[in-house]
Amino acid sequence: MNPGGIDGQEATSLERRLAQLEARAEIAELMQLYAAAADRKYTAGRTKQSPAVVRAAARMQASCFTQDAEWHGGRFGGTLHGRMAIEDFFAESPWLFTAHHYGSPSFSFHDAGHEAGAHLDGADVRWRLLEVGIREGDGQVVLLTGSVRQTCRRTGEGWRIARMEFDALHAIRLAAEPDRLRCIIPLGEPM
Structure with missing residues (x-):
């Protein structure tokens, strides 16, 4: 008799479910880091940070990828191979301001084939993207x-992005002047 009331098969199932919950949380944290690093390149006043700050933010953003990662941005960035190429692209951002929001993730996990089935080594993830940005060239405020x-x-x-690709990306012009987007509470300011 099993004192815990859980047989081996149920324990394996519980281990796998726990591993998936932990992986979901870790991947969600990774995307929070990615979005925060992407947005760190800009000031609350809608300008780019110094080149050193932009490069450090681009490096942090690129650190979310595997060394051999692929980025497929279509007309926005094309296809890039490797963390260094991705970092260089992020450092040459065509924006004066961005606020990235990734949500509503769906996950499909792969395991390494271990007998216990609880060791996950890969995941396919889909995110919904909502981003407000101010384009550098013309100062237009857009919603992506x-x-x-x-x-x-x-x-x-830890978990890293091996491949990233936009399924669909739509842009809506919200305003022709960058001043239409105002910072009400700058990051780090007391309320």
């Missing part, structure tokens, strides 16, 4: 919306 597909892999650095 769409969906992103990712393949994530567990690495020695």
Whole structure:
């Protein structure tokens, strides 16, 4: 008799479900880091940070990817291979301001084939994207919306993005002047 009342098969199922919950949380944290780093390149006053700050933010954003990652941005960035190429692209951002929001993720996990089935080594993830940005060239305020597909892999650095691709990306012009987007409470300011 099993003192815990859980047989081996149920325990394996519970281990796998727990592993999936932990992986979901870790991948969600990874996307929070990615979005925060992307937005760190700009000031609350709608200008780019110094080149050193932009490069450090681009490096942090690119650290969310595997060393051999692929980025498929279509007309926005094309296809990039490797973390360094992705970092260089992020450092040359065509924006004066961005606020990225990734939500409503859906996950499909792969495991490493271990007998217990609880060791996850990969995930396919879909995110809904909502982003407000001010374009550098013309100062227009735009709203981007769409969906992103990712393949994530567990690495020695934790979960990382191995492939990222936009499924759909739509842009809506909200205003022709950058001053139409105002910062009401700057980051770090007391309320």
